[in-house]
Amino acid sequence: EPEVTQTPSHQVTQMGQEVILRCVPISNHLYFYWYRQILGQKVEFLVSFYNNEISEKSEIFDDQFSVERPDGSNFTLKIRSTKLEDSAMYFCASGAGRVAEAFFGQGTRLTVV
Amino acid sequence: KNEVEQSPQNLTAQEGEFITINCSYSVGISALHWLQQHPGGGIVSLFMLSSGKKKHGRLIATINIQEKHSSLHITASHPRDSAVYICAVDLEYGNKLVFGAGTILRVKS
Numbered sequence: 001e002p003e004v005t006q007t008p009s010h011q012v013t014q015m016g017q018e019v020i021l022r023c024v025p026i027s028n029h030l031y032f033y034w035y036r037q038i039l040g041q042k043v044e045f046l047v048s049f050y051n052n053e054i055s056e057k058s059e060i061f062d063d064q065f066s067v068e069r070p071d072g073s074n075f076t077l078k079i080r081s082t083k084l085e086d087s088a089m090y091f092c093a094s095g096a097g098r099v100a101e102a103f104f105g106q107g108t109r110l111t112v113v
Numbered sequence: 114k115n116e117v118e119q120s121p122q123n124l125t126a127q128e129g130e131f132i133t134i135n136c137s138y139s140v141g142i143s144a145l146h147w148l149q150q151h152p153g154g155g156i157v158s159l160f161m162l163s164s165g166k167k168k169h170g171r172l173i174a175t176i177n178i179q180e181k182h183s184s185l186h187i188t189a190s191h192p193r194d195s196a197v198y199i200c201a202v203d204l205e206y207g208n209k210l211v212f213g214a215g216t217i218l219r220v221k222s
Contacts (some may be wrong), residue, residue, distance in 0.1 A: 031208065035210070042212050042214045042215060043156070043201070043212040044212070045210065045212075048208040048209050050208065055208045056207055056209055089154050091156060093210075098208055099143040099203050100161070101161045102158055102161075102201075103158065104148075104155065104156040104157070106153070106155040109154070
């Protein structure tokens with residue numbers, strides 16, 4: 001069964017460092033998403049991406065965040081200068097349509113120290 | 114105000130019991146999703162609904178669009194059903210899911 005793959009599964013980084021979280025969505029999907037879940041809280045939307053551009057972003061997704069689909073298969077989330085409050089589980093998801101079953105990756109647990 | 118509310122927050126059941134988890138929403142939606150999150154953190158899609166009822170094995174999901182309410186039922190519950198069950202909605206206008214806080218289910222043998 002096709003699946004969304006995320007790497008790494010866990011990353012520890014120093015405050016102020018840049019991190020890149022990587023995702024390989026399901027190959028025929030067109031809509032891509034990043035969500036995050038701070039420990040003990042609900043999942044929050046960060047950004048959606050369609051047709052090689054951001055279609056929607058949340059207030060959380062400020063200038064320190066960026067997304068890219070560099071090669072037609074990978075979908076990356078970059079955090080330029082990490083803060084302690086960026087520590088969370090980050091989920092990538094993809095879907096075949098705007099309203100479609102969502103397929104989630106296993107998540108990347110980011111710990112900022 | 115939360116756009117998606119789930120109840121209960123926590124639920125403990127004995128193996129074999131019939132379980133119901135509820136979700137109410139206050140916004141216009143295109144579809145509603147029921148998701149399962151295991152202790153390792155991964156999220157799995159169980160159902161996507163825009164009307165009526167769906168069934169998969171021991172799981173049943175229903176939605177009432179007029180009432181803005183959905184339920185997830187688990188029949189003959191089993192300890193392996195223990196997980197967090199999350200309701201999320203596709204907004205009518207937008208390209209994102211809005212999540213409820215989740216229901217932590219523990220099924221005891």
